[in-house]
Amino acid sequence: EPEVTQTPSHQVTQMGQEVILRCVPISNHLYFYWYRQILGQKVEFLVSFYNNEISEKSEIFDDQFSVERPDGSNFTLKIRSTKLEDSAMYFCASSVLQTYEQYFGPGTRLTVT
Amino acid sequence: QKEVEQNSGPLSVPEGAIASLNCTYSDRGSQSFFWYRQYSGKSPELIMFIYSNGDKEDGRFTAQLNKASQYVSLLIRDSQPSDSATYLCAVNDKGDKIIFGKGTRLHILP
Numbered sequence: 001e002p003e004v005t006q007t008p009s010h011q012v013t014q015m016g017q018e019v020i021l022r023c024v025p026i027s028n029h030l031y032f033y034w035y036r037q038i039l040g041q042k043v044e045f046l047v048s049f050y051n052n053e054i055s056e057k058s059e060i061f062d063d064q065f066s067v068e069r070p071d072g073s074n075f076t077l078k079i080r081s082t083k084l085e086d087s088a089m090y091f092c093a094s095s096v097l098q099t100y101e102q103y104f105g106p107g108t109r110l111t112v113t
Numbered sequence: 114q115k116e117v118e119q120n121s122g123p124l125s126v127p128e129g130a131i132a133s134l135n136c137t138y139s140d141r142g143s144q145s146f147f148w149y150r151q152y153s154g155k156s157p158e159l160i161m162f163i164y165s166n167g168d169k170e171d172g173r174f175t176a177q178l179n180k181a182s183q184y185v186s187l188l189i190r191d192s193q194p195s196d197s198a199t200y201l202c203a204v205n206d207k208g209d210k211i212i213f214g215k216g217t218r219l220h221i222l223p
Contacts (some may be wrong), residue, residue, distance in 0.1 A: 031209060042216065043157060043201065048209035057210045091156050099145045099205050104156045 004105035023092030119214035143204040179205030
């Protein structure tokens, strides 16, 4: 069964450093998403991406964040200058169409020290 | 601000019994409704989705949607210890994003 994959599973970085989180969505899906979950809190939407551009973004997704689909399979989230409060699980998800069910990857645990 | 509300639990249910999980949402325009299961330290796993009023059954799971009452529920029949997890109710409005509730912790008692 097709699934969303994410790398790395765990990333440790120092405050102020740039990180890139990578995702490979399900191959026939057209919509891609990033969510985050701070420990003990609910899953929060960051951004959606369709047809090579951002479709929707939350207030969390400020100028420090960017997304890219550099090739036909990868989807990346870049945090330019990490802060302590960026420490969280970051989940990539994909769906066939807008408002359809979204399938999540296993997540990347980001720890900012 | 659109909200999805769930009782945080824990909800304790004896093995073999029916577990009933409930969720309310604030936006009448919401179109798609999902139940995800999340084990500790893992990602949300989609277990049910429902788009129309009424019931939808898949194996031991039944999702129920009442748009007039803005209410979604999930029933788990013949509960197993492996069903012990946090269940996340999620709602998608006209846009792309899913809004998640905080989740209900379910504990199946052997």
